[in-house]
Amino acid sequence: MKLPPREAAISIRGLRKSFGGQPVYSGFDLDVRRGDILAVFGPNGCGKSTLINMAAGLLPKDGGEILYDEREVQDVRVGYVFQNYREALFPWRRAAENIRYPLRLMGLKRAEIEARVEKLAAQFRVRFDLNRYPYELSGGQQQLVSIMRALAVQPEVLFLDEPFSALDYETTLSLRSLLQDVLKEMRVTTVLVSHDLEESIVLADRLLMLRRRPTSVADDVPVPLAWPRDAATLSAPDFIAIKARCLDVFQQAVAA
Ligand SMILES: Nc1ncnc2c1ncn2[C@@H]1O[C@H](COP(=O)(O)OP(=O)(O)OP(=O)(O)O)[C@@H](O)[C@H]1O
Ligand SMILES: [Mg+2]
Structure with a gap:
């Protein structure tokens, strides 16, 4: 099987989408x-x-193009983490089976599948039993399993839709920290x-602030903070300056 070895760059041009x-997007x-x-x-x-x-x-889009190093999305290995972890996992499959599922679809050998699951479990420091069913896991554990499933395919690009919005603060902090380590190690292009x-700000190399209808970019903010970012980052002067800039734009251009 031919697997492009690296993360993809994304290029979106003239994207259009209407509902009713x-x-x-225009x-x-x-x-x-x-x-x-x-x-x-x-x-x-x-x-x-x-x-x-x-x-x-x-x-489907109505018009325009979204290319990954000149390729259309169907030719790209994509990982996707849904906002609602409760609906994201197959409830009738054990956690480990959920993670193995896309790897079986890719036709990987059993040894390779097990190696990937084990590596991810180590990277994310999983301490619960992956042979449990999703309903036997906490929300944070289920969301971690969805993230592991998305990364198991070794995606060239990873999309995460508000992955922590349903989790408590402590779980969010711990998952954020693990995720940034793994993303930086795997070097996957990520849209969060x-x-x-x-x-x-904490998780990004770059922050895009959008305003509504038709959607446009209110600000495009580089986030050149050192990695890894931890609790101390949140009170660092550079972080506070970026946050102040974003809040200012938010009040002027987004909330207005
Ligand atoms: N399937 C759909 N049918 C009709 N309108 C839709 C559909 N999906 C999205 N929209 C509309 O398109 C706009 C953008 O929706 P979208 O879900 O992308 O917003 P969002 O930024 O993700 O919002 P949120 O922060 O609430 O998740 C909204 O006005 C929404 O009502
Ligand atoms: Mg949304």
């Missing part, structure tokens, strides 16, 4: 650099999920949707 005659452009983590921040209904669903090939500004 109401445009959400001529939207975006480039995401290879290996970057892009956070997409914006108010409810501005089109964040619509954007990544089109990019991931889950929702969030409506938590602090989270968007």
Whole structure:
């Protein structure tokens, strides 16, 4: 099986999408650099999920192009983590089976599948039994399993739709920290949707602030903070300066 060895760059040009005659995107452009983590921040209904669903090939676009190093999405290995972990996992499959499932579809050998599951379990420091069913796991554990499933295919690009929004603060902090380590180690190009500004800054190389209808970019903010980022990052002067800039844009351009 031929597997391109590296993360993909994303190029979006002239993207168009309407629902019931109401445009959400009308001529939207975006480039995401290879290996970057892009956070997409914006108010409810501005089109964040619509954007990544089109990019991931889950929702048809009306026009324009979304290319990954010149390739269409169907020729790209994509990982996707849904907002609602309760509906994301197959409830009738054990956690480990959920993670193995896309690898079986890819036709990987059993030894390779087990090696990948074990490696991910070590990277994410999994301490619960992966032979349990999703209903036997906490919300944080289920979301961790969905993230592991998305990464198991060794995606060239990973989409996460508000992956921590249903989790408590402690679980969110711990998952965020594990995720950033793994993403930086695997070097996967990532688009993370969030409506938590602090989270968007902490996890991103670059933050895109969107405003509504038709969706446009209110600000495009580089986040050159050192990795790894931890609790101390949240009170570092550089972090506070970026957050202040974003809050300012938010008040001027997004909430207005
Ligand atoms: N299947 C659909 N049918 C009709 N309208 C839709 C559909 N999906 C999205 N929309 C509309 O498109 C707009 C963008 O929706 P989208 O779900 O992308 O927003 P979002 O930024 O992800 O919001 P949230 O923060 O609430 O998740 C909204 O006005 C929404 O009502
Ligand atoms: Mg959404």
